[in-house]
Amino acid sequence: MEALAALIIAVLIGCGTYLTLCARTFSVVLGLSLMSYAVNLFLFFSGRLVTGAPPLATNIGATADPLPQALGLTAIVIGFGMTAFVVILALRALGELGTDQVDGEDEKP
Amino acid sequence: MNVLLLVLLPLLGAMLPPLTIRFGRDVCTWAGMAVTACTLMLAAVLFIQALEGSPASMHLPWLHGIGLDLSLRMDGLAALFALLVPGIGLLVIIYARYYLSEKDPMGRLHGLLLVFMSSMLGVALSDNLILMLIFWESTSLSSFLLIGFWQHRADARQGARMALIVTGAGGLALLAGFLLLGQMAGTFRISEILAQGDHIRAHSLYVPTLMLILIGAFTKSAQFPFHFWLPKAMAAPTPISAYLHSATMVKAGVFLLARLYPVLSGTDLWFFTVSGVGLTTLLMGAYAAIFQHDLKGLLAYSTISHLGLIVLLFGLDTPLAAVAGVFHIINHATFKASLFMAAGIIDHETGTRDMRRLNGLWKYMPHTAALAMIAAAAMAGVPLLNGFLSKEMFFAETLHVHLLGPAWMLLPAAATLAGIFAVAYSARFIHDVFFNGAPRDLPRFPPHEPPRFMKIPVEILAGACLLVGILPALTVGPLLDLAATSVTGETLPPYSLAIWHGFNTPLLMSLVALGGGFAVYAMRRRLFALHERLPLAPDAAALFNAAEEALIRCARAFLHGLDNGSLQRSAALLLGVAALVMILPLAGPAITGPLPLTPIDGPSLMGALLLMAAGLLTVLWHEHRLSAIMALSVVGLLVALVFVRFSAPDLALTQLSVEVVTIMLLLLALFFIPRRHKPRSRPSGRFRDIVLSTGIGAGCGLLAWGMLTRPLDSISTFFMEQSIPGGGGANVVNVILVDFRGFDTLGEVTVLAVAAVGVFAMLDNLRLPIPAHDQDGRPWAAEPHPLILSQMTRFLLPLALLVSGFLFLRGHNAPGGGFIAGLVTAVALILQYMANGTAWTQRQWRLPFHPLIAVGVLVAAATGAASLLVSHPFLTSTFGHVSLPIVGEFELASAMLFDLGVFLTVVGVIMLILANLGKLTRRKIRPARIR
Amino acid sequence: MNHLIMIPLLLPLAAGMTNLLLVRKGIGPQRLVSVLTACGLLAATLLLLVRAETGHIDTYELGNWPAPFGIILVLDRLSALMLVLTAFLTLPVLLHACSGDDKLGRDFHVIFPLQIMGLNGAFLTGDLFNLFVFFEILLIASYCLALHGLGPERTRNALRYVVLNLIGSSLFLIALGTLYGVCGTLNMADLALKVAGSTPDQAPLLRAAGLLLLAVFGLKAAILPLFLWLPGLYAAVLPSVAALFAIMTKVGVYAILRTQSLIFTNHGPVPEAAGLLFPVALATLAAGSLCVLGSRRLRVLLAWLVIVSVGTLLAGIGLWNVAGISASLYYLPHSTLVTAGLFLLADHLVRQRGPAGDVLEPGPTMSRPNLLGSLFLLGAMAIAGLPPLSGFIGKLLLLNAAQAPIAAWLWLVVLGGSLIGIIALGRCGSVLFWKTQGDPLSGPPVSWLRLAPAATLLLTAVALSVMAGPVTTYTDAAAEQLLAPDSYINAVLGRETP
Amino acid sequence: MLTTAITVAFFCIAAALTLNFWRLFAGPTLPDRILALDTMAINTIALLILLGIHQNLTEYFEAALLIAMMGFIGTVALCKYLLRGDIIE
Amino acid sequence: MLSEALISLFLLIGGAFALIGSIGLARLPDLFTRLHGPTKATTLGVGGILIASVLHFSGQEHALSLHELLITLFLFATAPVSAYLIARSALHLRGPGGPKDES
Amino acid sequence: MKRWLPQPMFSLFLLLIWLLLVNSAAPGQIVLGALLAVTIPLFTIRFWPDQPCMRRPLTLIVYLAVFFWDIVVANLTVARLILGPTRNLRPTFIRLPLDLKNDFAITLLAHTISLTPGTVSAQVAEDRRSLLIHVLDLDDEAPLVNRIKQRYEAPLKEIFPC
Numbered sequence A: 001m002e003a004l005a006a007l008i009i010a011v012l013i014g015c016g017t018y019l020t021l022c023a024r025t026f027s028v029v030l031g032l033s034l035m036s037y038a039v040n041l042f043l044f045f046s047g048r049l050v051t052g053a054p055p056l057a058t059n060i061g062a063t064a065d066p067l068p069q070a071l072g073l074t075a076i077v078i079g080f081g082m083t084a085f086v087v088i089l090a091l092r093a094l095g096e097l098g099t100d101q102v103d104g105e106d107e108k109p
Numbered sequence B: 001m002n003v004l005l006l007v008l009l010p011l012l013g014a015m016l017p018p019l020t021i022r023f024g025r026d027v028c029t030w031a032g033m034a035v036t037a038c039t040l041m042l043a044a045v046l047f048i049q050a051l052e053g054s055p056a057s058m059h060l061p062w063l064h065g066i067g068l069d070l071s072l073r074m075d076g077l078a079a080l081f082a083l084l085v086p087g088i089g090l091l092v093i094i095y096a097r098y099y100l101s102e103k104d105p106m107g108r109l110h111g112l113l114l115v116f117m118s119s120m121l122g123v124a125l126s127d128n129l130i131l132m133l134i135f136w137e138s139t140s141l142s143s144f145l146l147i148g149f150w151q152h153r154a155d156a157r158q159g160a161r162m163a164l165i166v167t168g169a170g171g172l173a174l175l176a177g178f179l180l181l182g183q184m185a186g187t188f189r190i191s192e193i194l195a196q197g198d199h200i201r202a203h204s205l206y207v208p209t210l211m212l213i214l215i216g217a218f219t220k221s222a223q224f225p226f227h228f229w230l231p232k233a234m235a236a237p238t239p240i241s242a243y244l245h246s247a248t249m250v251k252a253g254v255f256l257l258a259r260l261y262p263v264l265s266g267t268d269l270w271f272f273t274v275s276g277v278g279l280t281t282l283l284m285g286a287y288a289a290i291f292q293h294d295l296k297g298l299l300a301y302s303t304i305s306h307l308g309l310i311v312l313l314f315g316l317d318t319p320l321a322a323v324a325g326v327f328h329i330i331n332h333a334t335f336k337a338s339l340f341m342a343a344g345i346i347d348h349e350t351g352t353r354d355m356r357r358l359n360g361l362w363k364y365m366p367h368t369a370a371l372a373m374i375a376a377a378a379m380a381g382v383p384l385l386n387g388f389l390s391k392e393m394f395f396a397e398t399l400h401v402h403l404l405g406p407a408w409m410l411l412p413a414a415a416t417l418a419g420i421f422a423v424a425y426s427a428r429f430i431h432d433v434f435f436n437g438a439p440r441d442l443p444r445f446p447p448h449e450p451p452r453f454m455k456i457p458v459e460i461l462a463g464a465c466l467l468v469g470i471l472p473a474l475t476v477g478p479l480l481d482l483a484a485t486s487v488t489g490e491t492l493p494p495y496s497l498a499i500w501h502g503f504n505t506p507l508l509m510s511l512v513a514l515g516g517g518f519a520v521y522a523m524r525r526r527l528f529a530l531h532e533r534l535p536l537a538p539d540a541a542a543l544f545n546a547a548e549e550a551l552i553r554c555a556r557a558f559l560h561g562l563d564n565g566s567l568q569r570s571a572a573l574l575l576g577v578a579a580l581v582m583i584l585p586l587a588g589p590a591i592t593g594p595l596p597l598t599p600i601d602g603p604s605l606m607g608a609l610l611l612m613a614a615g616l617l618t619v620l621w622h623e624h625r626l627s628a629i630m631a632l633s634v635v636g637l638l639v640a641l642v643f644v645r646f647s648a649p650d651l652a653l654t655q656l657s658v659e660v661v662t663i664m665l666l667l668l669a670l671f672f673i674p675r676r677h678k679p680r681s682r683p684s685g686r687f688r689d690i691v692l693s694t695g696i697g698a699g700c701g702l703l704a705w706g707m708l709t710r711p712l713d714s715i716s717t718f719f720m721e722q723s724i725p726g727g728g729g730a731n732v733v734n735v736i737l738v739d740f741r742g743f744d745t746l747g748e749v750t751v752l753a754v755a756a757v758g759v760f761a762m763l764d765n766l767r768l769p770i771p772a773h774d775q776d777g778r779p780w781a782a783e784p785h786p787l788i789l790s791q792m793t794r795f796l797l798p799l800a801l802l803v804s805g806f807l808f809l810r811g812h813n814a815p816g817g818g819f820i821a822g823l824v825t826a827v828a829l830i831l832q833y834m835a836n837g838t839a840w841t842q843r844q845w846r847l848p849f850h851p852l853i854a855v856g857v858l859v860a861a862a863t864g865a866a867s868l869l870v871s872h873p874f875l876t877s878t879f880g881h882v883s884l885p886i887v888g889e890f891e892l893a894s895a896m897l898f899d900l901g902v903f904l905t906v907v908g909v910i911m912l913i914l915a916n917l918g919k920l921t922r923r924k925i926r927p928a929r930i931r
Numbered sequence C: 001m002n003h004l005i006m007i008p009l010l011l012p013l014a015a016g017m018t019n020l021l022l023v024r025k026g027i028g029p030q031r032l033v034s035v036l037t038a039c040g041l042l043a044a045t046l047l048l049l050v051r052a053e054t055g056h057i058d059t060y061e062l063g064n065w066p067a068p069f070g071i072i073l074v075l076d077r078l079s080a081l082m083l084v085l086t087a088f089l090t091l092p093v094l095l096h097a098c099s100g101d102d103k104l105g106r107d108f109h110v111i112f113p114l115q116i117m118g119l120n121g122a123f124l125t126g127d128l129f130n131l132f133v134f135f136e137i138l139l140i141a142s143y144c145l146a147l148h149g150l151g152p153e154r155t156r157n158a159l160r161y162v163v164l165n166l167i168g169s170s171l172f173l174i175a176l177g178t179l180y181g182v183c184g185t186l187n188m189a190d191l192a193l194k195v196a197g198s199t200p201d202q203a204p205l206l207r208a209a210g211l212l213l214l215a216v217f218g219l220k221a222a223i224l225p226l227f228l229w230l231p232g233l234y235a236a237v238l239p240s241v242a243a244l245f246a247i248m249t250k251v252g253v254y255a256i257l258r259t260q261s262l263i264f265t266n267h268g269p270v271p272e273a274a275g276l277l278f279p280v281a282l283a284t285l286a287a288g289s290l291c292v293l294g295s296r297r298l299r300v301l302l303a304w305l306v307i308v309s310v311g312t313l314l315a316g317i318g319l320w321n322v323a324g325i326s327a328s329l330y331y332l333p334h335s336t337l338v339t340a341g342l343f344l345l346a347d348h349l350v351r352q353r354g355p356a357g358d359v360l361e362p363g364p365t366m367s368r369p370n371l372l373g374s375l376f377l378l379g380a381m382a383i384a385g386l387p388p389l390s391g392f393i394g395k396l397l398l399l400n401a402a403q404a405p406i407a408a409w410l411w412l413v414v415l416g417g418s419l420i421g422i423i424a425l426g427r428c429g430s431v432l433f434w435k436t437q438g439d440p441l442s443g444p445p446v447s448w449l450r451l452a453p454a455a456t457l458l459l460t461a462v463a464l465s466v467m468a469g470p471v472t473t474y475t476d477a478a479a480e481q482l483l484a485p486d487s488y489i490n491a492v493l494g495r496e497t498p
Numbered sequence D: 001m002l003t004t005a006i007t008v009a010f011f012c013i014a015a016a017l018t019l020n021f022w023r024l025f026a027g028p029t030l031p032d033r034i035l036a037l038d039t040m041a042i043n044t045i046a047l048l049i050l051l052g053i054h055q056n057l058t059e060y061f062e063a064a065l066l067i068a069m070m071g072f073i074g075t076v077a078l079c080k081y082l083l084r085g086d087i088i089e
Numbered sequence E: 001m002l003s004e005a006l007i008s009l010f011l012l013i014g015g016a017f018a019l020i021g022s023i024g025l026a027r028l029p030d031l032f033t034r035l036h037g038p039t040k041a042t043t044l045g046v047g048g049i050l051i052a053s054v055l056h057f058s059g060q061e062h063a064l065s066l067h068e069l070l071i072t073l074f075l076f077a078t079a080p081v082s083a084y085l086i087a088r089s090a091l092h093l094r095g096p097g098g099p100k101d102e103s
Numbered sequence F: 001m002k003r004w005l006p007q008p009m010f011s012l013f014l015l016l017i018w019l020l021l022v023n024s025a026a027p028g029q030i031v032l033g034a035l036l037a038v039t040i041p042l043f044t045i046r047f048w049p050d051q052p053c054m055r056r057p058l059t060l061i062v063y064l065a066v067f068f069w070d071i072v073v074a075n076l077t078v079a080r081l082i083l084g085p086t087r088n089l090r091p092t093f094i095r096l097p098l099d100l101k102n103d104f105a106i107t108l109l110a111h112t113i114s115l116t117p118g119t120v121s122a123q124v125a126e127d128r129r130s131l132l133i134h135v136l137d138l139d140d141e142a143p144l145v146n147r148i149k150q151r152y153e154a155p156l157k158e159i160f161p162c
């Protein structure tokens, strides 16, 4: 299962990276969202893979590590705030610059 | 303390002229004069103290840790400069009063002159290397401002910058040299360093130190090959030139040689470098001076040459040569200052400095001519004038050099040749200007004698040349003795300051120089013709400018090549670095840890495959954007499943609710984003992207693999144990969020609040074209709010709110919490907007989003701050069980209040963002141009 | 436990939220709140500095949970220095903004205090994840401030800045996850112990995490090759924002210094990150200097000067000795305040130059050339490292700190950079004040009052120089404290000092 | 018996999800994809409940409930986009 | 034992219906026919599993556990709306004039 | 009374839902649920301005029973159709004329149709006089229309008369 988890991380982060490197704001936003999902997963995995034992204090025996879950939760929320911001920023850029290109090709020298 | 006052007086006094200029030019001049005169008097008092054997000094700790202190000392050498600098300065200020035109900002000139004077005095008086460097650089900077005084003139600006760059570079080299010297000596205190000559000369760092310090000295004193800035500095008004290039700025370099003479001299390296450079400069400057047509140009090159002479003298490395060097410093200051002033008078009265036009001025300004002739004769080394004395000492010393062995003749011969050149250019200065026929189309004709007071400084200086020339021992004897002693650091061998030493070789050399000089001047026409035809050495100034331009072009090309404004490039660099730092450490060693692997089950395998496929699908479809959003949505859903699969229900809840809001955001944005079929990025770019993505993916994957296969011993056991007794909740994740690490959560809602405020600001007055049809050209559906949807949402809203309340109240003990509850509420409200429209929804109830956010954050913060009232740390929680009839026992926790703040903030944030983004289309918007 | 440490966090938070409630009440009350907050922050941070100066490390256990379990705030000499610096920068920048920049949007006074809160939090926290959270606060606030006033240039540059930092945040989380996954803790002091006691088996992961953290903080600090976001952005944002952003790169520097001195020490089991710093710093310095020379616009030039100062700072830190770190800690406030002052001054200059704006081409004569020129000269001297101002002292300390084999490199690059700085600033000043054409633009001349914030910031170069003795005494002590992290670790984890 | 039933059910749902994904991929129209997505969400609910029975945990109930709500809202938003472009008018 | 059998039965029914619904989605020829599968079969499939869950947890904890029914209620309330909107958009996209598919 | 409890039936329904949610009928939960069930409508009533008047709750219960039965039947039918040869399907659209006036009732009808055998409501006409229905496998239109009208529309009309 660990290999599968690592593979998921690799593929999702790779995909996110590829999209982030695209020349259009929409793709970049997609890529950032994808990367953000993957990173949260990574953060969560830092508590290892535990099946069937949510971290409730009432559960007896070993449970999943609650701390990475709390961190992941915070990271998801912050990531959401950032994504929202960048989406609107992309719109603003479209409105101000008249283009959604971000590869600098239409820059003045 | 008086030494400090000597430096501070002109520095603080520099404010007077700019302040007094409003009362007129005379008041301004008087102010400058008063400050300078006081400085001079103070210097004289201190000089007398030094003569009496009790040199004034002071020592104040400043940056004592590294040995930079305010240490000043008035020894002989310092006294020499302390008298020269304000002395000549006073004359220059008087002179400038008449030289400057009405338009010129006199207050600034006098102010800068005083600042410069202060820096120069500081250089002379410093008893600390670093302190000296500070003043040294101040002279560079103030001379930059002085040379660029006529800022409207391109040559002035360029000359100023060139001087700044060359002397500034020298200053940096000097800094390095001083630091090395300080490291060797273990102190920056000059008086202490001077005692360690033997230790330092034997040190392995001696050579680099000497070279660095010499670069500093040579740049300042315009020695070959750094001489070129000095002629360019002639673009300054003449009073400034007179000051900078006679007594002060350029003398700082030779002052430095004199100052460090006891430590650095006495080696072959010193001899060959210093005297070699000095000799080259002496000859080169003298030769070039002959061929200048600009009066000030001639003086500039002659200055270079005389500085070369002084440097050569210090390079000869004998005590008497040092005496001669010190003596020539004084003499050169007097005659060169008066010559500059005379040149200035001529320029002022005739409107030109071109010697080809200036002829026969004797007829129009005999008084000035007479003064100029005295000074020029001193420069040429004519007997009975001060220049003769020091030059003769110089000739004598060239005869005593043994290091050259059989080639010993070279030095006297070269010295004599330089003497010939000096006579020749001095003759030219006099003959070509005051005689040699009649003036040729002068801009101002006929010229007159200048105002009375403009000549007084020249008269004083010319008088000094004469006086010193005739009565040397009486006039400068004590000063010279004191100064030279402090240069060599030992008792001087006997020498005599007399005009007549009998017939000897130096006298012969002087006579040869005089005769030869006149001969050379007589043959000047042929020489000029020859000089024209000579394959000229490249002009150093032009080379310098070309180098500077090339450097700037290079820098611009570098900058332009580096930053083309592309987001891609920056991102690629960042990701590239990240990939490298992740993969390199993981590539070599065994990355697999010791932990046994958990087995894979079928559904999990399939879910993982689907998840990866959905990720790839997002990439594949990124140009079919709606489909890509759906693929992303699948990724989000499956990630939530992974969270559930590995026992993280809270994470799954958050992921699910955040995801749907993200999708809505993307859809709202997508409406405006134009769709074009633009050719993809270049294949090379795409290859780069694939390599980078693979790298980053592999890096993170390897990290995950390495991490997952290693055991973890974490602090979480504490949270599991303390959750109920300490935090009052069974859902440990929630207790961490609102209690153990509630501070993170407070930060997190702050981020959300700021993001919402920022989004609101960005939406302000945003003009985007509204597509009238979809991407395939179809008009939009006519019905804005499908009936079934709007009816159903009426029923769903209360239900959703109930669920939200459930998630909120249960959060502390079971999956849920304020954040998720807030999202559910917000999404349910947004559903109202989607189903019924913004107008309708806001008509029903206008929720004040901004205050909601503020109140939310404040509630959370205030809950945390409440614990301060009972002197517990911020965010200390409390909880208790309350028992009510019927209801039974239930728990109340301060964390719930905190969570309520989170809830309110989240609702406010999501609503503010989505509702306002939705409103974009309700404005009257001009279609914008979209490329 | 003294609650004073919470003031730098709670006061701006409350101010920001109060201003959010006041959004519809006009700008006047908001300005009042902001300025009072800034004054309060200055007072509070000075008190904290006095506390830290004794050498005692203050800790504050949030929620009354002990370290390493709860989040802990730590006040040592370094954090106190950063707090005071931030507060000291805030007030003039705020006053300058109140002369007009803040009216270009409704929310300046909401965001501004929160930006300060983010900065203060980053300086105070002793927890790595909490550091991430405060980074996000200060970043999101900086995004908003960068966009304040909007317009195409700002938007274009802000987009790049935002996207890069989002990627950076992702990488931060990866590094954080790895560190937690290996060490099982988030408290920096505890992490230091865990890293020091790590097995060889864990080393590759820690190495990757350490380097990744360095890259992430390097992005914020704008080191080579991660600095491309900075020049365009700083040149495009409002002047008061650019001035405030002078501290933004220093947060990166702070984080590098904190994590590398505490967790990944250069003599610990994973020394790579600390070792890499010096060459990278020199390369940054060299490239930045060259770009300063190549800049055609005043504000771009100033922005590259920020990068040069980052290179200088990190070069000192990269020496990993008391003298080097102390030199950097002296140079840090200097470069922050002076570049901020220059950005504010550039605002006045650009306004005076009308159509020429900040392009380094001849423009109209300034209306008060002597006043503006003197201030520019002061700033240019200070930033180029000309004596006797603080820039010189800083470089002097830095050069003096280097030991033999690497000293040559440091000297070469630092002195070469200074020379290039002199060339560039000489040209720049010459064009701005000397090579002018025509009469001053009509319009009200700059008044002393409006210039006061810029002048105050620039004059700190003089003050820092005069006060070099006491300041370096403090920075020496701070550097010693950093290089002997045991006292920090003991204070945080409540252990007895052996 | 229960274990077997759960395993079979797991495989049914897994297969269903795969089929949904195939439909998402194959389309061919956008409404097809939306439908596939919607169905996927519903099947995920089933999967979660199944997981709850399997692990004997009630903690997944909220997640399932939320998928039901959020899946619906996502579908509404997507359809609204297709119909009107502007999902919040 | 009986309850276990009952639970198993419902699980199997649920799984089967969910699968059938998805088979329909994959197999049927056009969007409108595909709509029928998910709206009914899948809903019932989930319903089956939810009932199994109700039975399972009620048996486990010796107290009625009915909250799974809520999900069913929710699905019944929303699935037709989803189907309706999907059909509406398909009709709209198919509408006169416009091209049929996106790709 | 109307002011403080605008939707008494609906509040009762919410209380029921609450008890389902918390999966408990403890007195405390009833009190809490009642509190929420009363307060939530106070807020949401503004978003439900066109509430239907509801009569004959008994008819509603019968209707619901029929409805659930039909769902089960529908699923079996559809399962057969899906698994069978798809070539033989006769999918088509039919238009159902509507007698219902109340929007909420129309919505419920559309729901019922979608959840029951082989039919999915696809569009309510803009004048709300007819409902477009997609049928998976149609023999004859008229019996189907009649069946829907009698089995579903008629009781709905009784329950929501206005």
Ligand code: NA
Pocket: B739, B740, B875, B876, B877, B878, C063, C064, C065
């Ligand atoms: Na607590």
Ligand code: NA
Pocket: B917, B918, B919, B920, B921, B922, D086, D087, D088, D089
């Ligand atoms: Na809209």
